[in-house]
Amino acid sequence: MEEVIRLEQVSYRRGDNELLRNIDWTVNKGEHWAVLGLNGSGKTTILNMITGYIWPTQGQVSVLGELYGTVDLREMRKQIGWVSSSLQEKLYTNDKTQNIVISGKHASIGLYEKITEEDADQAVSLMRQLGCGHLVDRSYQTCSQGEKQKLLIARALMASPKLLILDEATNGLDFISREALLASIQQLAARPDSPTILYVTHHIEEIVPFLNRTILIRRGEIFDQGASAEVLRGDTLSAFFETPVELQWHNDRAWITAP
Structure with missing residues (x-):
């Protein structure tokens, strides 16, 4: 099976603080993972390691078959x-929506190269696939929070990535906007050319059916990982959150409540 991510005995220390400890995690092609943990659990540290912005104190990181330390x-x-909500703050709000999307091809904030007809067509096509084709020619600042998140996902897809990281993608969205965004992501995952998706959250109910694997991160360590249906159990989650919770399944999604 083709590996997309492999973390082997990865630990990360900043000063006297050990932020990650003995992380062993493999993501294979064809899997889509929910990365679940409370704030401060180490999720973002792991993401920064996968994208090569920080280096493990010990252990090895391989992504898309390449061992970090031996690759550009x-x-x-x-x-x-x-895709993260923090990216919204860095974009030029007066830009047209399709130009925001096209900038993803160059990983730039703003466009500094001539737009080709092919790029323009691809941007509009991605916007339509994600249910925001009606936003063409609108300025980015006039879009709702949910529409902006869809545009950011389209932007990320402009470069045809093999790995797509959605980091707290529904932050700031109301219930209706959240469900619409999750439905769009699920449609994306169903495409035969879909990238491997890591969906990072601290909300159980956001783990929709296409997320067939779940990893639980707590205090810089892996608490549990595996098939979502096996990891998302009442007893496991009660131990994970260190408080009793009741779990119910509805439409192939897990929902928890405090008893």
Whole structure:
């Protein structure tokens, strides 16, 4: 089976603080993973390691078959799409929506190269696939939070990445907008050319059916990992959150409540 990510005995220390400890994690092609953990659990540290922005204190990181330390990370990052709500703050709000999407091909903030007809057509096609084709020619600042997130995903897909990281993608969205975004991501995952998706969250109910694997991160360590249906159990999650929770399944999604 083709490996997309392999972390082997990865630890990360900043000063006296050990932020990650003995992380062993393999993501194979054809899998889509939910990365679940509370704030401060180490999720973002792992993402920064996968994208090569920080280096493990010990252990090895391989992405898309390449061992970090033996490969040009600038070239590697062209194959990784990363969507986070913090990216919204860096974009030029007066830009047209399709230009925001096209900028993803060059991994730039703003466009500094001539737009080709092919790039323009691809951007509009991606926007339509994600349910935001009606936003063409709108300025980015006039879009809703949910529409902006869809545009950022389209932007990440412009470079045809092999790995797509969605980091707290529904932050700031209301229930309706969240469900619409999750439905769009699920449609993306169903495409035969879909990249491997890592969906990072701290909300159980956002683990929709296409996320067939789940990893639980707590205090810089892996608490559990495996098939989502096996990891998302009431007893496992009660131990993970260190408080009793009740779990129910509805439409192939797990929902938890406090008893």
